[in-house]
């Protein structure tokens with residue numbers, strides 16, 4: 001019988017040492033919009049969606065759609081908040097999900113004033129463990145522009161294996177051709 005991922009019981013929140021990592025809920029859009037506004041100059045070179053600063057209403061609509069997708073298990077946005085005060089310090093998630101293969105790709109960005117403190121490394125480690133233990137992942141992937149040094153350092157720091165660099169794979173935000181680094185951890189090798 002065909003199975004439907006919407007029936008899977010999946011926790012909506014989990015913690016690491018300093019962070020609360022959770023699915024989006026109603027009204028998160030305002031917090032996300034503030035974080036994007038503060039970080040737009042750092043996001044612009046790497047994130048196609050950051051070409052135009054969204055309005056708070058657009059961010060709220062985006063959050064509500066992300067919640068719907070989380071519930072149908074088609075894409076799992078995960079917001080990153082500080083446990084000590086609830087401040088939203090970045091966003092991540094499990095994307096390009098293949099439930100039959102149990103393959104997940106982790107994406108991430110940090111709120112600029114919270115960069116350089118290991119928060120994203122900590123979040124990606126916790127999300128990788130969540131994928132392995134709660135979602136029975138067979139493959140967890142990180143893809144990034146080969147010029148995005150800060151991004152590929154996160155994958156390296158966490159012991160992801162660089163499988164290869166796909167040349168001229170797509171266009172960068174500035175329209176130039178980009179090479180994409182593909183990192184992964186797979187069951188039976190890295191975990």
Ligand SMILES: CC(C)(COP(=O)(O)OP(=O)(O)OC[C@H]1O[C@@H](n2cnc3c(N)ncnc32)[C@H](O)[C@@H]1OP(=O)(O)O)[C@@H](O)C(=O)NCCC(=O)NCCS
Pocket residue numbers: 042043046047108109110111114115116117118119120121122143144145148150151153154
């Ligand atoms: C990619 C991105 C999230 C990386 O942010 P970051 O702040 O470098 O990542 P972390 O939060 O893991 O912090 C790591 C840095 O903190 C330092 N650090 C301090 N305390 C640390 C700790 N406890 N653990 C790990 N690192 C720590 C590390 O040394 C590292 O600094 P370094 O690179 O100068 O050595 C950020 O550059 C970003 O948002 N870029 C724009 C969006 C983007 O490109 N997303 C990825 C698309 S593929």
